Amino acid sequence: MISDSTVTSSAASSFSALLHDLRAAGPVLWINPQRSGEAAVQTVVDGRGISLADVEAAQARFVRFAPLLAKLFPELAASGGAIESPLVAAPGMQRALGMPPGAGSLWIKCDHSLPVAGSIKARGGIHEVLEFAESLALEHGLVTPDGDYGDYAALADAPARALFGRYQVAVGSTGNLGLSIGVMASALGFRAAVHMSADAKAWKKARLRARGVEVVEHAGDYASAVDAGRRDAAADPYCYFVDDERSLSLMLGYSAAAPHLKAQFAAAGVSVDAEHPLFVYVPCGVGGAPAGIAFGLRQYYGPHVHTFFVEPTQSPCFLVEMLSPGASVYDFGLTNRTEADGLAVPQASELAAEAMRLLLSGVCTVLDDTLFLDLHRLRESEGLQIEPSAAAGFSGPGMLMRTDAGRAYLKQHGLEGVMPRATHLVWTTGGLFVPPDEYARFAERGAALAATV
Ligand SMILES: *Cc1c(COP(=O)(O)O)cnc(C)c1O
Numbered sequence: 001m002i003s004d005s006t007v008t009s010s011a012a013s014s015f016s017a018l019l020h021d022l023r024a025a026g027p028v029l030w031i032n033p034q035r036s037g038e039a040a041v042q043t044v045v046d047g048r049g050i051s052l053a054d055v056e057a058a059q060a061r062f063v064r065f066a067p068l069l070a071k072l073f074p075e076l077a078a079s080g081g082a083i084e085s086p087l088v089a090a091p092g093m094q095r096a097l098g099m100p101p102g103a104g105s106l107w108i109k110c111d112h113s114l115p116v117a118g119s120i121k122a123r124g125g126i127h128e129v130l131e132f133a134e135s136l137a138l139e140h141g142l143v144t145p146d147g148d149y150g151d152y153a154a155l156a157d158a159p160a161r162a163l164f165g166r167y168q169v170a171v172g173s174t175g176n177l178g179l180s181i182g183v184m185a186s187a188l189g190f191r192a193a194v195h196m197s198a199d200a201k202a203w204k205k206a207r208l209r210a211r212g213v214e215v216v217e218h219a220g221d222y223a224s225a226v227d228a229g230r231r232d233a234a235a236d237p238y239c240y241f242v243d244d245e246r247s248l249s250l251m252l253g254y255s256a257a258a259p260h261l262k263a264q265f266a267a268a269g270v271s272v273d274a275e276h277p278l279f280v281y282v283p284c285g286v287g288g289a290p291a292g293i294a295f296g297l298r299q300y301y302g303p304h305v306h307t308f309f310v311e312p313t314q315s316p317c318f319l320v321e322m323l324s325p326g327a328s329v330y331d332f333g334l335t336n337r338t339e340a341d342g343l344a345v346p347q348a349s350e351l352a353a354e355a356m357r358l359l360l361s362g363v364c365t366v367l368d369d370t371l372f373l374d375l376h377r378l379r380e381s382e383g384l385q386i387e388p389s390a391a392a393g394f395s396g397p398g399m400l401m402r403t404d405a406g407r408a409y410l411k412q413h414g415l416e417g418v419m420p421r422a423t424h425l426v427w428t429t430g431g432l433f434v435p436p437d438e439y440a441r442f443a444e445r446g447a448a449l450a451a452t453v
Pocket residue numbers: 119120121176177283284285286287288289290342343387389390429430431
């Protein structure tokens with residue numbers, strides 16, 4: 001089984017063995033030696049302390065805009081403008097992954113089904129566009145800071161659209177961030193430009209063009225697409241650039257997932273405390289999304305939440321950044337070539353890395369074949385359709401429980417005895433808009449792999 005071969009290669013516990021496996025593009029689990037077990041940890045990014053109040057402010061912004069979003073997007077009418085996803089128990093996938101009895105329970109946070117953007121980018125990307133729109137609307141007196149939320153629905157009307165139409169919102173993306181920013185910006189009346197890297201999928205570009213978004217194609221990787229976009233934007237005072245490598249607004253938008261998830265766990269009767277640890281596994285690209293989620297959850301659950309990022313073996317930019325600040329995956333002899341287009345990022349966000357120094361439990365890496373295998377298993381066991389990037393989290397529980405590094409983590413934190421009561425939450429991060437023929441090819445590749453294990 002693929003999951004068994006991952007055990008052998010990552011069982012090596014010494015640091016030099018980890019480096020060796022990392023460079024050889026084998027699956028590894030790295031544990032963050034700096035993680036704090038304190039109840040309250042001060043998080044500082046760019047010299048500024050961030051806290052629960054920032055998470056709540058991002059959530060409040062989504063609430064203020066909900067009436068407008070319900071008006072702009074028919075698919076949000078039923079939720080009153082809330083952009084949220086289900087939390088589901090996944091006993092079938094738990095069996096398919098071969099999680100041993102006594103390991104706790106597997107749950108899935110279904111961000112692959114997030115409306116409007118079809119991926120986790122609906123959280124951060126949309127938040128940043130809304131924050132920019134709100135700052136313009138306040139500046140021009142179209143809404144008031146302590147006014148009625150009904151005001152915000154008026155941002156769909158002609159005066160606001162004329163104002164927004166003077167500005168361009170631009171972003172560099174491997175695809176999904178562009179989809180979320182482009183769709184939201186154009187719905188509000190902004191001009192939108194998305195700088196796409198060479199690995200961006202054709203259907204994502206087509207979907208954006210159909211919405212009137214300008215797609216600028218670049219021959220280089222994600223980092224060079226971001227660079228080009230940043231340079232263009234700097235020359236134009238009416239251009240607002242969403243900078244995925246340094247944006248706090250994006251990160252805080254993702255963090256607003258935490259209060260909603262907490263309510264979902266409470267409604268499902270799932271506790272998170274010293275007796276009931278929560279392990280969260282989030283696919284990681286540049287790091288903003290998983291860092292926002294890890295930061296948000298830490299504000300509510302303290303040290304009882306253990307967040308692991310999961311990256312492709314050829315694109316482990318966050319792990320590389322934690323080991324060697326400023327380094328890229330190319331510095332480690334890796335290619336940044338992966339079918340997980342949402343995670344094909346050579347260099348991590350330094351802002352996200354700074355935020356995670358004391359909060360992150362660890363990073364594990366996953367082979368592309370394992371992504372397709374887990375995508376197939378998820379379809380068979382739970383009937384859920386996700387894109388390859390979104391399958392990364394499913395190798396997390398195995399890496400934690402079946403490797404020496406993972407077992408050492410559980411022992412160090414005194415968690416061995418409470419594992420039967422643990423919750424493992426895998427965050428599925430994209431897939432809603434994948435065209436059926438494309439999904440069929442992903443599933444076929446996974447089924448072929450399943451036949452050989
Ligand atoms: C962007 C993305 C991620 C990771 O988000 P980052 O902020 O880049 O780390 C994970 N999964 C999917 C499907 C994505 O599109």
